[in-house]
Amino acid sequence: MKYIDLDIVNEKILYDKLDNGLDVYIIRKKDFNLNFASFITKFGGIDIEFIPIDEKEYVKMPAGIAHFLEHKLFEQEKDPQVHEFYKKSGTYVNAMTGYKRTKYIFKGPSNFKENLEYLLDFVQSPYFTDKNIEKEKGIIIEEANMCLDDKNRLFNETIMKNLYKEVPFYNKVIGEIEDIKSITKEDIYKCYNSFYHPSNMGLLVVTNENEEEVLELIKSNQSKKNYEKDFIIKRKEYNEDDSVRKEYEEIITDVTQTRVGYSLKFKLDNFKASRREVFDYLYILFGILVGNLSNFNLSLKEQDIITNDIGYYIDNYSSETDDIITVHFYGLTENSKLFIELLEQQLLSKNYTEEDFDLYKKNIISDFYYCFNSVNGIMSFMMSEYELEGKIDNKVIEIEKNLNYKDFIKVTDNINLNNKSVVVMKGE
Amino acid sequence: MKYKEIKCNNYNIYLIKTSKFKTINISTVIINDYTKEEITKNKFISEYLINSNNDAKNEVLMSKKYMDLYEPSLFINDYYSDKHNMICSTTFLNEKYTEKGMNKKTIDFYYNIIFNPNIEDDMFESNNFNIIKNKLFSWYKMDEEDSGSMAYFSSLSNISDDIPIKIDTRGSLEDLLKIDREKLKKYYFNKLNNSMFNVFVVGDYDDELIDSIKNNLDNKVNDIKYKLNNIFDVTDVKEVNTVIEEKNFNQSIIYLIYKVIGMTKRERYYVLPVLNNILGGSSAKLFNNVREKNSLAYYAYSNTSMSNNILYMYAGISKENYEKCSSLMKEQLKEIIDGNITDQELNNAKNSLDSGILSQYDNIGSINNNLKSVVLFNMPSMEELEEGYKTVTKEEIIDLSKKIKQDVEYLLKGVKE
Incomplete structure (x- = not known):
């Protein structure tokens, strides 16, 4: 554990790398009501080629799988469901998937410690079934339809697609409708087990609570969960150079x-x-x-x-x-x-x-x-x-x-x- | 939060002192009558004023001024009730964090934007006028690509009463093309001369800062007073107006618009927000039933305009699911009318609203917005809202829900193959 001084603004960040590899950063803002936490995995839309844990061969996942996984972590085996839990304390909860990262966030003025533990718990308790995967497809296809009407999004996606020759920026983060339809429970578990290890994740917190107590709470929560030591992610290496795919x-x-x-x-x-x-x-x-x-x-x-x-x-x-x-x-x-x-x-x-x-x-x-x-x-x-x-x-x-x-x-x-x-x- | 009032020469300054923020926020609200035809002109003026002025004749010189002053944010927004409220706001770093004298310099710069626009030969200056005209032209054209904005304004325009929420506050391309820079200059100065001014300040201000505001406003503001109304009554609904517009989009958007007839003050400010949160807040009845249980939409929410006595539900859907979705959305309101509200739903809604208020205390702009609503429109303060929501009962929600009548059923039907 160490403090990182941000002298210019007279603030400090409490940092610790936990035994399971999770990076934790906490800033305390005593005078503010709002607490904000973000649990981030270095896994996004471009991460479709990798060797899954306990396997030997590279797999290629359908585009849009990181985003699909993000949706599905909101469904838990036992009630309360994620939205329901946060709604009780009037806390905003959301998640977003980009090309390189997936973030799970909550922010609200009350119930902070319970909310933080729940954030760790729901992201670290996957519950994917054939039935709940099929049910989600309708929702994600509606989201994809909404994105299709957004011309600026199409424009930006095309720019990214044409810049990179090797790294799969050619896929939309949400995927095409056919990709979404093809995603299975097994695919999602493979991604989850490969990229949601704490050593591939960071937890960023801004809170009005005592930062050292918050760190203890996080440590205690994580110590109850078993994660493989020396976990290695086997992403495909692309050797991207500075030439473009399409001029x-x-x-x-x-x-x-x-x-x-x-x-x-x-x-x-x-x-x-x-x-x-x-x-x-x-x-x-x-x-x-x-x-x-x-x-x-x-x-x-x-x-x-x-x-x-x-x-x-x-x-x-x-x-x-x-x-x-x-x-x-x-x-x-x-x-x-x-x-x-x-x-x-x-x-x-x-x-x-x-x-x-x-x-x-x-x-x-x-x-x-x-x-x-x-x-x-x-x-x-x-x-x-x-x-x-x-x-x-x-x-x-x-x-x-x-x-x-x-x-x-x-x-x-x-x-x-x-x-x-x-x-x-x-x-x- | 407690505020102080200083009566000045033809205008008042309202202040909330807090050292919580490193910034100071000032809003000057300029109130005047308006006609619908003036909306585009007002939008144009708001853009024109912040782009350049008589001391910084183009946007590059203006940008240098902003950067010299440590980049204050500066916005001019137009809010329409029965009057036009031109709200000029700035947020800037308190000089404690920059250089002595910066507060005064920033306030002088801010008022220079309002009172000293870029004029040439008694007209708005031609280069800057054309830049803003092109920018707005392009904005109006691009707005035609935005299905969300189209569905929102188009659905509201079908409400059967003539109330402010019906007004398309975007203005129009047609009106933009009629704007003349000589007439616009006259219009603006006439507006300044016939407007009521009020100033709202939040932050760690001192006497010098107040003097800077006074030095900029004294002798520039005329003695104009308006009685402000922010409540617009609606009449009973005779029949539901169903409108289906086909447009070249992938997704369809449904809007169900309701009038709330004969609301009391308590219902308006305290009960309606709770009802709305149970119906269509985050993880509420619409979200749970339209999205989660039936997978019909990515988003499904409700919202209100308290002053216009309007509640509306909306969702982005596939056109094949329109009837199913419409009836499912109506069922959610019916559930409330029938009293099917759990204690958990009621508490969740109150907690969400309470969180919203507590979060506003962390935002200097939100504190100022609440101060403006309290002073100008006699609306509840954040403390009153916080206490008021807690006392809302299930019976009050059911009683209010019975006053809700559907006025418009609107579908923007996406027909792109």
Whole structure:
């Protein structure tokens, strides 16, 4: 057990790695009513190829299985059922599955300790039957139908599909309707037994209760459960490089506005900096070049080339063998060719100043204060750190305090347009 | 939470002092009459004001100002009752965490956005005007792709009484295309001159902060008073209006809209929320029966507009399941009318509402929103709500449920193959 100091905001995180391998992070916020916990497994939509526990051969699961499993953990063998349990204390409970992680969360002002134990218990008590798997298919197919009507989702899924050649980002997290129909109880147990071991999971907590007592409660809960020691997950290794699966795709569908997505793919090694530094410096760069401090964004709007601000974000995929950084830009434009041409020129322009850099840096530090102003903000800080680094420590603060213009230039000089993928989605 | 009132020159400031947050939240509510045709103009103005002003003539200069001030958040929202409430809100870091003098600078910047818009030749400035026009044009077009928004506004527009919830607060593309920058400037300044102003502050404020607000508002606000009404009566239902609209979506969305006729004040603020939570809150009757037991939907909930005397249920479904789903949803309300409410359901609903209130104490914006409702619309405070929910009985819920009459049955029928 140790405390991680977040001196800049005068807070500390209690961290412990339990005997079963579970990483626990707790921040106490005494003056707040709300408690928030998130139980996360490093298992998501891309994890479909692996060697199941006690087997020797790789299996390939249907797309959407991580999401299906997430739904099914809400059904317990004995009452009360999960929603029913949390409803009693007026606590919000939910779960979400992404490409790389599945999260189970609750938040509410009362019954915290019981709620936390129950979170651990329900996620760690799978109850899958042929009957309850079949019943869930109707609900998930309705969810899939709802997703089919969301054109932005289709757009983003296509971007991911085209960027990665090996890692299965080509699947939708929810899967296709045929995938959902094909999922069996046996498939789900194989996934559960392979990826829901505590050593593959993290528990993040923000609470008004004493953090050391909360840790004791978690330890006591976990000590009653038997988990295999030295558990090893045998995921398929992909050896993803920085080339893309498809450089250009045009989707013709019933949209009213043409969307253009422009993405670049890099190996993290190319930047010769830590993942966090790369993220920070690239966010500053794109903020200056195409974001709200950019005359470029403004002039494209003034010339009616785009109708909304250029959006951008940075993403990462890392595994034992790969560490990939992807950057994504998107715009609403009826002139996709010109938009891409001008965007490319701008990305290579080095059109920034130290003054712009300093303005961003000043706000990166103040963002911590905004973040630590609410329980939701703190949880979102913890989740994003855990998502990016697989752990939470105070290096992020040290790194962000030490961001400097010289390193900014050094890191961002590595931006090139060698590996790009473009998606254009336009009306019929 | 206890608040302080300061009567100023033609406006009042209402304050709640708390050191719980590192931020300060200020809302200025500007109230005026409106017509439906003005909704798009108001939306346009809200976007235009935060995009640039006379001191920062374009959005890049404006962004630099925001960043110099440690990025205060700034929103202008339009709320429509029988008046237009233009709610200008900012949340910014208390200068204790940034630099001395930042509170005053931020407040000056905030009021500059309201009183000093970007003007050129006595009109809204052309570049920024066009940017906002294009942005809204694109927003209106993209909204046509959103089945959820379409079903919500379209179903409510079929209510048989002329009440504010029927108004499509999105405005329209047709009205957008008619907006003229010279007339819009005149409209806005005329609005400012004929509006009632009130300011609401939550945070660790001091006298200097209050003086900064006064320095910005004194001599700019005219003596305008409006009597505010936030309750809109509905008439009895003669027949259910059934509307089915076919649209090119995969999923269908059902809305069942009900009027609550002759609600008392207690029913409105305390009993209706409990009833709604039993019917269509999280893990409530609709969720358990439509989704969990029958696998007919991914979501099935209910909601209310207390001031409009409206309750509605909705779910995303397959078109083949429409009749089955509709009758199952109605059955859930019938269960309440028949008194089939368990003690557990009643307690769960009260606990959910109580949790909602306790969570609001953790959010500076929610505290300010409640302060506004108490002062402007005489609605219950968070403490009153917290106590009030606890006293609601099963009998009160059953009595209220008998006042609920269906007015609209709406299906957005997804016909995409």
